[in-house]
Amino acid sequence: MKKILITGATGYIGRRLCEKLLSRQDLALRLLVRNRRKLGAGDAGRLEVIEGDTFSPEPLARAVAGIDTAFYLIHSMGAGNYQELDRQSAENFRDACIRAGVKKIIYLGGLGSKETASRHLLSRIETGEVLSERPEIRTIWFRAGVIIGSGSASFEIIRNLVEKLPVMVTPIWVKTRTQPIAVNDVLAYLTAAIDLELRENLVVDIGAAAMDFRGMMLGAAQEMGLRRLLIPVPVLSPRLSSYWLILFTQVPYRIAAALVEGLKSETVALNKNALRYFPEILPRAYPIAVREALSEMEHQQVISRWCDSSADRYCDVLALDDPGDAILQDRRIVPLRGIDPHAVFRAACDIGGEQGWYTYHFLWRLRGFFDKLVGGYGLSRGRRAAPELRIGDALDFWKVADIRPGKRLLLTAQMKLPGKAWLEFDIQADQLVQTAHFSPRGLWGRVYWYLVSPFHSLVFADLARQIVARASLAEKAG
């Protein structure tokens, strides 16, 4: 049985790859994750999981020990010094693999050439070079452009723009050619690479037919049954285009800017190795990829999203499951009066996204608007289209920090704040205890808390009541 290591298994690609490889009986899977609780109980029971990161030598050495093929699906794009972090991370990983006698590293990076690459793409190229530069180990380096799949950043941008804007004045770069690829085709290549025996390193450029961003938007509109008009003008600067994207889509500035920067130059396949080494894989056409992504969303089957990962040096929900150091609280207690606590838990877990926050929608939206204005996520991330929440799920400007079925939901705030904040729902046998915790940073943190307190007394009091009321309604409806 081949022993496979997947890193980045809580990220967009890694999570889906993990799910796909679980169906193969000839593989033994091991994951290296920064926070095992993000995997969810189901997965954690079926896999060997090692908690650690590429900067921690001991867990890294345990993760690679006895492994045949190691997937490198890591990056830390959100951190300020991501280029340095990503280079160091790749070096640590490669050296650990060599010491452990790993035969092959499989890496997924971005399509494009060094000469015209954006800062983000350059870092992805550098990672590939670091992983492939030592003769002791073989590397298969896949390079993909825009990935089309439910929850992928590029697809969310396309979908949001097309859905919200019937007429678009677009920058000239919408005519730059790229080769989009369906996420399921990316997974097919990654999986097939496990069985490819190699004597030398390989770079494999993957993608379906080349098209421009304009074609992608019009194609998506067609699949969504919408008619859209795009008018390209030469005066929209990359910065303006990025602001435009954060206004109308879910992504924050750093992702919008990276995408716009990346689309300034052509990203098409520079080699034919996909066809040569993987002739059995024929990437599906763009409209089919869009249809599949939309269908996954409609059927609430989104396995992973672009905002699942922390995009930072550390896992963003690790050690945040206890608001112990918060010194300020807003607590609301609502008696259940015989309502099943599980129904109350379900109602608490339903908040956010399209459902909204049950009450004072205007105030929630206003808070989200101010957050976006200062560079935060606002409410635009919504929530993953899936029946249940899991640790690490984004919920508008919150993230799930802890979840104990039927008992507790703890959200940690990712809005721009002068301190750390949590929203906790503690469901007891006869009452719901809802607490907003705040750990202020300096004097401004305290001033902020008292300034927003009048709004809290409206919003939080009603939120707790609404959750119990909805649970009661759901119970009556059967």
Ligand SMILES: NC(=O)c1ccc[n+]([C@@H]2O[C@H](COP(=O)([O-])OP(=O)(O)OC[C@H]3O[C@@H](n4cnc5c(N)ncnc54)[C@H](OP(=O)(O)O)[C@@H]3O)[C@@H](O)[C@H]2O)c1
């Ligand atoms: N997604 C796309 O559209 C796309 C397109 C083209 C190419 N690619 C390439 O595909 C690869 C994977 O991308 P992705 O979108 O799946 O990334 P992602 O969603 O941002 O996930 C990154 C993963 O890396 C983990 N991680 C970060 N630093 C780590 C460290 N030092 N040690 C261990 N784990 C660490 C994160 O863990 P936490 O959950 O703890 O944060 C997360 O699981 C990248 O090389 C990317 O360039 C992606």
